[in-house]
Amino acid sequence: MASLKLNVDDYRRAAKRALPRFVFDYVDGGAERGECLRRNRSDLDQLALLPRVLRDTSQLDTRIEVFGQTWRRPFAVAPMGFNGLTRPAGDLLLARAAATCGIPFVLSTASNSRLEAVAQSNSPLNWMQIYLMRERSIAEQIVRRARGANYGALVLTVDVPVSGYRERDVRNGFRLPFRPSPATLLNLALHPGWLMRFVASGMPSFVNLAEEEGADTLKLQAALLSREMDRSLTWEIVAWLRRLWDGPLLIKGVLHPEDASKACAAGVDGLIVSNHGGRQLDGAISAIGALNGVLQAVDGRIPVFADSGFRSGLDIAKALALGAKGVFIGRPVLYGLATGGAQGATSVLELIGTELERAMTLAGAHDVAALNRELLRSASLRLHHDIHED
Numbered sequence: 129m130a131s132l133k134l135n136v137d138d139y140r141r142a143a144k145r146a147l148p149r150f151v152f153d154y155v156d157g158g159a160e161r162g163e164c165l166r167r168n169r170s171d172l173d174q175l176a177l178l179p180r181v182l183r184d185t186s187q188l189d190t191r192i193e194v195f196g197q198t199w200r201r202p203f204a205v206a207p208m209g210f211n212g213l214t215r216p217a218g219d220l221l222l223a224r225a226a227a228t229c230g231i232p233f234v235l236s237t238a239s240n241s242r243l244e245a246v247a248q249s250n251s252p253l254n255w256m257q258i259y260l261m262r263e264r265s266i267a268e269q270i271v272r273r274a275r276g277a278n279y280g281a282l283v284l285t286v287d288v289p290v291s292g293y294r295e296r297d298v299r300n301g302f303r304l305p306f307r308p309s310p311a312t313l314l315n316l317a318l319h320p321g322w323l324m325r326f327v328a329s330g331m332p333s334f335v336n337l338a339e340e341e342g343a344d345t346l347k348l349q350a351a352l353l354s355r356e357m358d359r360s361l362t363w364e365i366v367a368w369l370r371r372l373w374d375g376p377l378l379i380k381g382v383l384h385p386e387d388a389s390k391a392c393a394a395g396v397d398g399l400i401v402s403n404h405g406g407r408q409l410d411g412a413i414s415a416i417g418a419l420n421g422v423l424q425a426v427d428g429r430i431p432v433f434a435d436s437g438f439r440s441g442l443d444i445a446k447a448l449a450l451g452a453k454g455v456f457i458g459r460p461v462l463y464g465l466a467t468g469g470a471q472g473a474t475s476v477l478e479l480i481g482t483e484l485e486r487a488m489t490l491a492g493a494h495d496v497a498a499l500n501r502e503l504l505r506s507a508s509l510r511l512h513h514d515i516h517e518d
């Protein structure tokens with residue numbers, strides 16, 4: 129009998145069982161000692177809701193408007209590379225799950241499905257994420273194609289000038305070309321479900337990198353995988369992108385308030401406060417910890433989103449109460465994908481949606497706007513401060 133999955137932790141445990149170790153570690157892991165990964169969680173746990181009572185919550189409204197589009201719920205699926213490793217056609221399945229839930233899916237530059245194929249599933253709620261590699265023409269043609277395929281927004285990720293050092297991947301020998309260790313091979317044999325699907329579909333490749341479908345992307349893949357990112361990038365890149373892309377442009381991976389101000393000055397349309405789910409700079413501030421400073425710097429000029437460490441509707445309620453426009457969810461949807469394909473990912477998104485609705489009802493917030501700072505306190509017992517604040 130399939131075990132009861134009541135929360136994202138249950139899905140994580142199920143994914144751990146379903147996936148070969150090297151895949152689970154790739155999905156689940158963080159950079160170096162995991163300090164940032166842990167802080168994303170512990171800082172969220174430090175925030176508490178101060179609920180209101182006797183407020184009519186009989187008609188709950190979780191919708192938000194973003195760049196002229198309605199999201200059914202104030203969260204979306206974060207861009208993740210190599211989704212085909214969790215499930216063949218993983219990007220398509222996640223886009224379908226997002227479409228079922230009426231929320232955006234962000235396709236990664238490092239996707240294993242072509243953006244044209246994914247476009248049909250959730251247009252125009254599909255957004256496109258880009259990395260800028262030294263070979264600038266790769267991003268150039270991806271942006272042009274995303275425009276042609278009616279993607280709703282472009283997300284430039286800026287926190288990967290080099291790849292974070294993910295110790296679990298190194299220990300598993302997970303790099304490309306993939307040279308599994310004997311222990312990894314043995315472990316594959318213990319996951320026949322994953323193995324059979326993988327053998328039937330073949331090794332996922334980074335099919336978005338080349339303009340022509342079916343082109344030999346080997347050189348491009350090598351460039352992406354060795355992460356030949358353009359480390360010389362400055363804020364001037366925004367003007368360069370603007371010439372290629374006339375839709376909403378967001379920057380993902382901003383933590384410093386000064387950078388948020390610079391983004392506004394550069395004419396960016398939105399920000400995603402993120403530490404890449406603790407996968408890049410270990411020791412970095414948590415996303416929830418950085419959110420307030422960014423919000424103050426932005427001062428309402430553009431929408432500010434957050435990701436990294438959000439595992440429940442309750443977590444999302446806290447970020448929204450602080451002032452985030454919405455939240456992006458990463459690993460939890462991959463846990464769902466690993467355990468049940470598109471249906472599994474949909475279940476995770478619906479679970480988080482239900483948790484959010486319950487949190488809103490219990491906090492006395494009938495819509496997203498009612499989730500505000502008056503409902504938020506530090507969880508630690510700072511009695512003096514809290515009394516005087518009230």
Ligand SMILES: Cc1cc2nc3c(=O)[nH]c(=O)nc-3n(C[C@H](O)[C@H](O)[C@H](O)COP(=O)(O)O)c2cc1C
Nearest residue numbers: 155206207208209236285404405436437457458459
């Ligand atoms: C397996 C995996 C692959 C990722 N690949 C990308 C990527 O290609 N581009 C990107 O901008 N962010 C990428 N991210 C970061 C996510 O977009 C997001 O910032 C992070 O996962 C959010 O944290 P969470 O997983 O704790 O929800 C990846 C994250 C994971 C877990």
